[in-house]
Amino acid sequence: MYTIGQVSQLFGLPVSTLRYYDKEGLFPNIKRVSGVRQFDEKEIEAIRVIECLKKSGMEIKEIKQFMEWCAQGPQTYALRRELFLKQKASVEAEIERMNRVLDMLSYKCWYYEEAIREGNEARLQSMQPEDMPESIRQAYENAHG
Amino acid sequence: MYTIGQVSQLFGLPVSTLRYYDKEGLFPNIKRVSGVRQFDEKEIEAIRVIECLKKSGMEIKEIKQFMEWCAQGPQTYALRRELFLKQKASVEAEIERMNRVLDMLSYKCWYYEEAIREGNEARLQSMQPEDMPESIRQAYENAHG
DNA sequence: TATTGACCTAAAGTTAAGTTTAGGGTTTAT
DNA sequence: ATAAACCCTAAACTTAACTTTAGGTCAATA
Numbered sequence: 001m002y003t004i005g006q007v008s009q010l011f012g013l014p015v016s017t018l019r020y021y022d023k024e025g026l027f028p029n030i031k032r033v034s035g036v037r038q039f040d041e042k043e044i045e046a047i048r049v050i051e052c053l054k055k056s057g058m059e060i061k062e063i064k065q066f067m068e069w070c071a072q073g074p075q076t077y078a079l080r081r082e083l084f085l086k087q088k089a090s091v092e093a094e095i096e097r098m099n100r101v102l103d104m105l106s107y108k109c110w111y112y113e114e115a116i117r118e119g120n121e122a123r124l125q126s127m128q129p130e131d132m133p134e135s136i137r138q139a140y141e142n143a144h145g
Numbered sequence: 146m147y148t149i150g151q152v153s154q155l156f157g158l159p160v161s162t163l164r165y166y167d168k169e170g171l172f173p174n175i176k177r178v179s180g181v182r183q184f185d186e187k188e189i190e191a192i193r194v195i196e197c198l199k200k201s202g203m204e205i206k207e208i209k210q211f212m213e214w215c216a217q218g219p220q221t222y223a224l225r226r227e228l229f230l231k232q233k234a235s236v237e238a239e240i241e242r243m244n245r246v247l248d249m250l251s252y253k254c255w256y257y258e259e260a261i262r263e264g265n266e267a268r269l270q271s272m273q274p275e276d277m278p279e280s281i282r283q284a285y286e287n288a289h290g
Numbered sequence: 291t292a293t294t295g296a297c298c299t300a301a302a303g304t305t306a307a308g309t310t311t312a313g314g315g316t317t318t319a320t
Numbered sequence: 321a322t323a324a325a326c327c328c329t330a331a332a333c334t335t336a337a338c339t340t341t342a343g344g345t346c347a348a349t350a
Contacts, residue, residue, distance in 0.1 A: 003326080003327075004328095005325095005326070005327080014308085014309080016308075016310080017307085017308065019328090019329090020307075020308060020309085023329095034315095034327095035315085035316095035328060035329095036326090036327055036328075037327085037328090048289075049253075052246055052249040052288070055242065055243070055246045056246050056250065059306075060306075060307070061306095074260070074264060074265055074266075077257050077260045077261045078257075078261060080253075081254060081257035081258060081260075081261065084250050084253040084254045084257065085254055088247065088250040088251065088254060091243055091247050091250060092247065094243060095240055095243050095247070097200065098200070098236055098240050098243070099240070101197055101200045101201050101236055102233065102236050102237065102240070105197070105229050105233040105236060106233065108194075108225075108229040109226060109229045109230055109233060112222050112223075112225050112226035112229065113226060115219070115222045115226075116222045116223060116226065120219055148296080148297075149296090149297075149298095150296065150297080159338085159339080160296095160297090161338070161339055161340080162337085162339085164298085164299090165337075165339085169337090179346085180298060180299095180345080180346095181296090181297055181298075182297085204337090205336075205337070206336095
């Protein structure tokens with residue numbers, strides 16, 4: 001049983017953010033004692049899930065939908081599972097995308113190391129993938145493919 | 146040599162976005178013929194870099210800084226390289242974070258499969274990591290550690 | 291010649307996810 | 321009993337990255 005200030009400490013989230021989450025419906029059944037919110041285990045777990053779903057790129061509105069399903073009991077298990085499956089696929093795709101971004105960044109790091117060594121970009125700008133070191137060529141082609 | 150409409154087609158970016166990028170200083174030396182923008186190879190490459198840096202989480206302002214460095218010539222190679230190194234580290238960290246999010250999502254998918262099978266969450270809610278299947282326990286502990 | 295289509299600018303509007311402000315209540319330490 | 325330290329709400333403000341709107345230029349086409 002925590003106050004909003006204690007939860008704020010616990011998660012490193014501003015009090016204003018927790019109030020905002022509540023206003024957006026992310027704690028559908030939170031208890032209050034003379035107006036004061038009582039965060040108990042259900043809300044604490046909700047915050048853990050919120051943090052995870054947010055990091056996965058989900059919007060507050062959709063997280064609210066999930067929290068409503070939780071409040072509705074066992075008849076929504078399948079919907080909740082589908083939501084996590086969907087989100088998992090989306091994060092997997094995002095990681096794939098990030099790896100291609102990483103390839104581009106690796107290539108650019110190499111590019112500027114060479115540019116510094118040579119004092120200009122003339123050779124680099126006309127360079128074909130075949131003339132790059134193998135690992136750089138890999139990165140270059142993954143990023144530009 | 147492309148018009149803004151052709152570039153829009155080429156990259157699948159709205160014309161309004163390209164104008165916005167220009168207004169924000171992302172094409173520092175773009176040429177114009179009687180007011181009309183002329184996108185040539187330099188700007189096309191700039192857009193490729195913009196897309197990459199945006200996906201890596203960089204803000205327009207910082208991308209503008211990079212474009213200004215590019216316009217300043219060889220004396221900024223080191224600054225440009227540092228920027229890409231920094232961004233690479235940041236994307237690597239982001240991917241690490243995403244993998245932990247993935248662990249949480251995998252755990253939740255398993256959780257709801259079990260909940261559907263059992264019709265309720267009673268057993269799951271009191272389950273200790275030791276009682277989970279090995280791969281799920283891994284995910285659970287990575288996500289909650 | 292008139293209209294269509296592609297270009298332009300400046301400025302206002304949009305959206306998400308908060309944050310800040312203003313005003314007020316309640317419990318606790320001095 | 322008064323000030324400090326919490327809690328509360330409603331509403332306005334913020335920020336980034338666009339998007340939309342309103343009004344205008346110019347070239348080619350029917």
